[in-house]
Amino acid sequence: MISAWLSPLRLGVLLGLAVLLAWRWLPRWSRRTALVIGLVLAWLTTPFGANLLVRLQEARAPAADACPAPTPEAIVVLGGGMAREPRSAEDYAALNVDSxxxxxxxxxxxxxxxxxxxxASGASRYAIAESTTMARLAEALGVPAAALRSETASRTTWHNAQAVAALQPPLPRRVWLVTSALHMPRxxxxxxxxxxxxxxxPAPGIYAGPAGPGYFLPIASAAAKSEAxxxxxxxxxxxxxxxFRTTDRDPQPASGER
Known part of the structure; x- marks a missing residue:
């Protein structure tokens, strides 16, 4: 799983241990390089560093009003994960914040x-697919049942696209694509x-601007944002x-909004 090695906190700890164990044998340039990398990783655990990284990615997502004519006749929304196992298809609280x-x-x-x-597109590791619960929530919010469809087999972004393309009857090739701003380019x-x-x-982004001195201090939610x-x-x-078109797993979103 690709994201397991992309946490700045995890990478920083591993780098620190490696440098500590090998310090006596490392040439001076290696020590300096390790120090610079360590400082960058530490910076990415602060809201300042994490939100800068998030902003760079979210800025690549076009706005909905940038869509030229003709207007798409289908809306495809990608699942973002579940916070826990759903008790029923209508257990909307089981959907995580991103979904x-x-x-x-x-x-x-x-x-x-x-x-x-x-x-709605997306399976889950539970018996009830997240796309099923998402579609039920959409119906509860006023989308007519006749307009709703679910794709319940895909577990990755790449498979989302392939599975939606294989739906029968087929969808028009021009669609609205709804996902988080951070995830939109991929x-x-x-x-x-x-x-x-x-x-x-794109759904609203998770970028958050400066908010006091704590913006420049390490915090777990910032490390999670950087990882995402x-x-x-x-x-x-x-x-x-x-x-990794068939093996990657999409990460859970950062829990904090800093």
């Missing part, structure tokens, strides 16, 4: 385009590779290189 944001954004989009199909690449002409409709952003950079690169 909920995506559902809310896709429902709001459907209100603007009420004739569009609304498709998702757009995957859906274009699957033959779609997607228009981005690094995962997106690495994941998109791996797709472009033809790697």
């Amino acid at each position: 909920l944001r995506r559902v809310f954004a896709a429902v709001a989009l459907h209100r603007r385009y009420p004739d569009a199909q609304w498709i 998702a757009l690449y995957a859906f274009r590779a699957a033959g779609f002409d997607p228009c981005a409709a 952003a690094l995962h997106e950079f690495a994941g998109e690169l791996s797709y472009r290189l033809g790697l």
Whole structure:
């Protein structure tokens, strides 16, 4: 799993241990290099560093109003994970924050385009697919049942695109694509590779600006944000290189909003 090695906190601890054990045998340039890398990793555990990284990635997601005509006739929303095992298909609280944001954004989009199909994509490690619960929530929020469809087999972004492309009856190739702003660049690449002409409709981002002295001090939620952003950079690169298209797992979003 690619993201397991992209935590700045985990990498910093491993680097520190390696340097400590090998300090006597390291040449001076290696020590200095390790120090610089360690400082960068420490910086990425602060809200300042994490949010800068997040902003660089989220800025690459086009806004929904940048979609040229013709208007897509289908809305595809990607699952973002579950916080726990759902007790039923209507256990909406089992969806994590990222999934909920995506559902809310896709429902709001459907209100603007009420004739569009609304498709949720994504399995889960539990018996009930997250896309099933997402679709039920969309129905509870006013999307007509006749407009709803679910794809319940895919476990990765690449498989989301391939599975949605294989739905029967087939979707139009031009679709609205709803996911988090952080995830959008990788998702757009995957859906274009699957033959779609997607228009981005990102859910609200997780970037947060300066908010007092604590913005420059390490915090666990900042490290998680950096890890999520690094995962997106690495994941998109791996797709472009033809790697990990069948084995990567999308990370859970950062729990904090700093």
